[in-house]
Amino acid sequence: MDISFFRRGIKLSRRARPGKIEQIPPPGRAVLSLQQGSGPPAEPSIEIGETVIVGQTLAQCASGSGADLHASISGEVTAFEDLHFPNGTTVKALVIEGDGKDTWAEPERDDKPLIASPGELLERIRRGGVIRQGSETKSLAEVIGEAMSPRGYLSSTGSTVAKPVRHIAVRFADQDPHLDALAAMTETIGDKTADLDLGVKVLASITGAEQIHFVLDNKQETPGLDKLADDNDYAVLRLDATNYPDLSSPMVARAVSGKEPDTAFKRVHENGILVLDVDTVLETALAARDRRPVVSKLISVNGPEGAGVFEARLGTPLADIVSAAGQKKEIGKVVLGGPMKGIAHHTLEFPLTKEISGITLFGRDQIDMAVNDPCVGCGLCSMVCPIRLTPGMLSRYCEFSSWDLAQEAHLFSCIECGCCAYVCPAGRSMVQFMVQGKSELLSTRRSES
Amino acid sequence: MTNQRLVVSISPHIKNGRTVRRMIVTTIAALAPAALWGFYQFGLDALALVAVGITAACATEALITRLAKKRSSLGDGHAVLTGLVLALLVPAGVPFWLVIVGAVMAILVGKMPFGPLGGAPIYPALVGLLIVATSWPTEIRSYVQPTTAPVELKVEGAADAETPRDAVFIDPSDEAEYKTADLFLGKQVGPIGAISPLLLLLGGLFLILRRVARWQAPLGFLLGMGLAAGIGHALDPSGCASASFHLFTGSAMFGAFFLCTDWSSTPVTPWGMFLFGLIGGGLAVLLRIAGLPYGAVPWAIVIMSLATPIFDRITPTPFGKVASHA
Ligand code: SF4
Ligand code: SF4
Numbered sequence: 001m002d003i004s005f006f007r008r009g010i011k012l013s014r015r016a017r018p019g020k021i022e023q024i025p026p027p028g029r030a031v032l033s034l035q036q037g038s039g040p041p042a043e044p045s046i047e048i049g050e051t052v053i054v055g056q057t058l059a060q061c062a063s064g065s066g067a068d069l070h071a072s073i074s075g076e077v078t079a080f081e082d083l084h085f086p087n088g089t090t091v092k093a094l095v096i097e098g099d100g101k102d103t104w105a106e107p108e109r110d111d112k113p114l115i116a117s118p119g120e121l122l123e124r125i126r127r128g129g130v131i132r133q134g135s136e137t138k139s140l141a142e143v144i145g146e147a148m149s150p151r152g153y154l155s156s157t158g159s160t161v162a163k164p165v166r167h168i169a170v171r172f173a174d175q176d177p178h179l180d181a182l183a184a185m186t187e188t189i190g191d192k193t194a195d196l197d198l199g200v201k202v203l204a205s206i207t208g209a210e211q212i213h214f215v216l217d218n219k220q221e222t223p224g225l226d227k228l229a230d231d232n233d234y235a236v237l238r239l240d241a242t243n244y245p246d247l248s249s250p251m252v253a254r255a256v257s258g259k260e261p262d263t264a265f266k267r268v269h270e271n272g273i274l275v276l277d278v279d280t281v282l283e284t285a286l287a288a289r290d291r292r293p294v295v296s297k298l299i300s301v302n303g304p305e306g307a308g309v310f311e312a313r314l315g316t317p318l319a320d321i322v323s324a325a326g327q328k329k330e331i332g333k334v335v336l337g338g339p340m341k342g343i344a345h346h347t348l349e350f351p352l353t354k355e356i357s358g359i360t361l362f363g364r365d366q367i368d369m370a371v372n373d374p375c376v377g378c379g380l381c382s383m384v385c386p387i388r389l390t391p392g393m394l395s396r397y398c399e400f401s402s403w404d405l406a407q408e409a410h411l412f413s414c415i416e417c418g419c420c421a422y423v424c425p426a427g428r429s430m431v432q433f434m435v436q437g438k439s440e441l442l443s444t445r446r447s448e449s
Numbered sequence: 450m451t452n453q454r455l456v457v458s459i460s461p462h463i464k465n466g467r468t469v470r471r472m473i474v475t476t477i478a479a480l481a482p483a484a485l486w487g488f489y490q491f492g493l494d495a496l497a498l499v500a501v502g503i504t505a506a507c508a509t510e511a512l513i514t515r516l517a518k519k520r521s522s523l524g525d526g527h528a529v530l531t532g533l534v535l536a537l538l539v540p541a542g543v544p545f546w547l548v549i550v551g552a553v554m555a556i557l558v559g560k561m562p563f564g565p566l567g568g569a570p571i572y573p574a575l576v577g578l579l580i581v582a583t584s585w586p587t588e589i590r591s592y593v594q595p596t597t598a599p600v601e602l603k604v605e606g607a608a609d610a611e612t613p614r615d616a617v618f619i620d621p622s623d624e625a626e627y628k629t630a631d632l633f634l635g636k637q638v639g640p641i642g643a644i645s646p647l648l649l650l651l652g653g654l655f656l657i658l659r660r661v662a663r664w665q666a667p668l669g670f671l672l673g674m675g676l677a678a679g680i681g682h683a684l685d686p687s688g689c690a691s692a693s694f695h696l697f698t699g700s701a702m703f704g705a706f707f708l709c710t711d712w713s714s715t716p717v718t719p720w721g722m723f724l725f726g727l728i729g730g731g732l733a734v735l736l737r738i739a740g741l742p743y744g745a746v747p748w749a750i751v752i753m754s755l756a757t758p759i760f761d762r763i764t765p766t767p768f769g770k771v772a773s774h775a
Contacts, residue, residue, distance in 0.1 A: 002719065002765050002766075003665065003719045003720060003723060004719050004765075006660075010465070086457075250768065250769070254768075260768050260769040261769045262768075262769035262770060263767075263768055263769055264769075331455070332455065332456055333455055333456045333457075333458075333462065334455050335460075335462050337460075339460075339461060339462040339463040340460060340461045340462075340463070341460050341461070342460055342462065343460065344455075344456065344457040344458055344459075344460075344462065345455070345457065346455050346457050347455065348455075360462065362456075362462065367456050368462065368463060368464045369456075369458075370458060370459075373469070373565065373566075374564070374565045374566070374567050374568070375567050376469055376566050376567035376712045376713060377567045377712040377713035377717060378469075378472065378712040378717075379663065379712065379716075379717030379718075379722075380467070380660065382717045382718060382719075383660070383663065386768065387767050387768040388764075388765040388766065388767050388768055389764075389767055390717060390718060390761070390764055392717060393717075393761070409764070410767045410770070413767045413768060413769070413770070416460075418460050418461030421460075421461055421464070422461050422463065422464055422465055423464075423465055423467060424464075424467075425467045425468050425469045425471070425472050426469055426567070427464070427468070429458070429459055431459050431460055431461070432459040435459070
């Protein structure tokens with residue numbers, strides 16, 4: 001029995017909704033990373049010097065967790081470039097010099113995609129380069145393909161065990177209430193309701209899911225969605241996004257099924273529940289019906305001087321998006337994603353990739369420097385940890401390299417939500433300790449096997 | 450906007466602004482009403498003792514950090530809190546040197562050997578208090594007649610065997626002379642800062658609402674004391690005072706809200722904290738009945754602190770794991 005009683009997690013403020021989505025014109029030059037998501041980079045299928053049109057395949061992943069890549073502007077492929085990712089890796093990227101015409105590939109429309117076989121639909125999703133955001137951002141086809149593998153398959157290595165998907169939960173708001181790309185998309189969903197419905201049905205047809213859930217932030221007004229849910233017997237669930245991290249996948253899975261999924265080892269659809277974002281579902285519909293690949297992205301910008309939600313082509317320099325949001329003055333910190341889970345990057349000279357759902361900017365005076373003092377044992381972190389761990393202990397184990405103790409104390413269940421660091425009065429870099437501990441343990445395990 | 454120097458760090462990128470210093474300042478603020486009541490009841494001597502205690506603690510800490518060539522840690526306010534708690538836990542009639550020795554010992558023995566804040570296995574102020582209480586058992590019991598109290602002290606002069614002990618009159622016949630309401634409102638004899646259960650309770654609730662302290666250990670402690678005293682009183686009314694008497698005298702309330710909620714010397718897991726308090730409360734009553742002349746509550750909490758690592762093993766079952774082992 002848990003006798004914490006105070007609700008776990010933390011309370012964050014909701015930012016005022018910007019309301020409309022602004023379009024950012026296609027850039028003159030697009031830099032497209034061959035790696036989109038955490039999978040392996042895709043193999044280029046074109047040569048330097050070729051002319052391409054929007055939607056044309058540039059690189060493919062034979063299989064696995066990587067995602068296919070498509071031209072996001074029309075023009076000429078001029079170079080391969082090195083891209084430095086915030087996690088320190090360097091990945092090759094393709095550069096397209098735009099011709100300013102923005103010519104699109106003819107859509108191959110299939111008016112009755114639901115008649116197609118699940119295998120065929122899965123292939124279309126893979127070729128459309130759709131990814132799924134999550135603790136590990138992977139190709140959507142890979143995630144749901146896992147669910148299609150024969151039932152009862154058990155991996156003796158203890159890694160991912162494929163389980164059938166019984167529920168699909170579609171999330172209409174970001175888990176971080178400071179990001180609102182998904183919320184803006186939901187507000188303006190209007191005529192895309194049919195696409196949403198199609199996307200959901202395609203996914204249900206592939207995975208065999210029996211029940212669809214719409215997961216909304218309780219402040220969202222969505223008459224169109226309610227009707228859609230009503231007509232199709234989809235369940236609607238309203239959660240409070242300011243109760244961070246109630247909208248994260250494991251918490252949503254619990255809210256949907258009443259059962260807590262095991263969060264260790266980044267299993268994506270434990271308990272047969274697959275949590276997907278609404279943009280992924282819409283991209284699925286386009287890939288299945290029009291065979292239209294992912295070439296643009298909604299992105300939420302939040303800075304001291306300006307905020308907004310923008311639609312931009314992949315490969316657009318982030319600096320362009322940030323200036324469109326009205327940010328002019330010098331900034332001190334750039335975070336790809338929201339303030340709770342985003343990754344800080346050392347430059348804005350980085351192109352938009354499929355993984356980036358938001359940019360959070362901090363002025364020089366707003367930066368919160370980690371002081372990383374020793375743990376004072378105040379126990380605040382144990383009170384807020386949504387996974388009911390004892391983060392202070394874990395951080396000490398990791399600090400003093402007691403990796404085995406950390407593992408025994410369920411380090412791998414940590415979802416890196418950052419609640420512990422948010423409250424820690426000693427300013428400890430809690431998430432850093434957790435991440436470091438996990439990678440240390442994984443690498444020793446790998447070298448032992 | 451290019452070529453700016455940007456800061457890179459791990460998530461999360463925002464904090465709720467809590468610092469150790471602020472939490473300690475909140476704790477001191479929560480103690481203030483009880484301290485002021487003590488000054489009112491015991492006069493300027495009490496105020497002077499508290500000032501001396503705080504000064505001695507700060508001076509010791511400053512000196513040690515300087516000798517050890519470490520960054521001064523005075524800024525977090527912990528030395529002030531240590532001196533304050535120590536002085537609030539002694540009666541107003543003790544000599545100044547006793548408080549000074551206690552404060553020096555608290556910092557020198559209780560805090561500094563364990564490195565930076567958060568290392569001390571026992572609450573430093575209690576280390577100091579118990580060192581002086583054991584070394585000078587007569588001086589420590591220099592109780593003073595409060596300004597408003599229903600019962601006159603029987604013997605003038607401090608440090609006499611007839612002086613009421615702690616405010617825990619182990620002889621339950623003393624109980625008859627006190628009204629429970631008087632005890633609760635702070636009209637009683639006792640250590641400077643511990644005589645007002647009402648103000649300590651309010652201060653403690655304030656700490657809990659500000660989330661500086663957790664409710665589990667205080668509740669457990671009060672329950673433990675109440676249960677143990679209740680059972681004892683039912684079995685032998687002449688050998689053990691009633692539960693309310695035990696709860697409202699001595700440093701019971703002080704211990705529950707301000708000692709059981711220390712950071713490094715108490716557990717951090719929900720059940721760990723509760724059981725820590727529950728057993729500690731029972732132990733305090735046992736020590737009182739056994740006739741410990743001074744500091745049953747501090748001793749009980751110190752003994753429990755030694756077992757803190759054991760209580761910290763009572764962790765909740767993590768999210769999504771099946772409860773199989775304790
Ligand atoms: S330990 Fe992990 S799961 Fe728990 S609060 Fe910290 S980051 Fe979140
Ligand atoms: S919140 Fe920070 S200082 Fe407090 S116990 Fe957790 S890690 Fe230690």
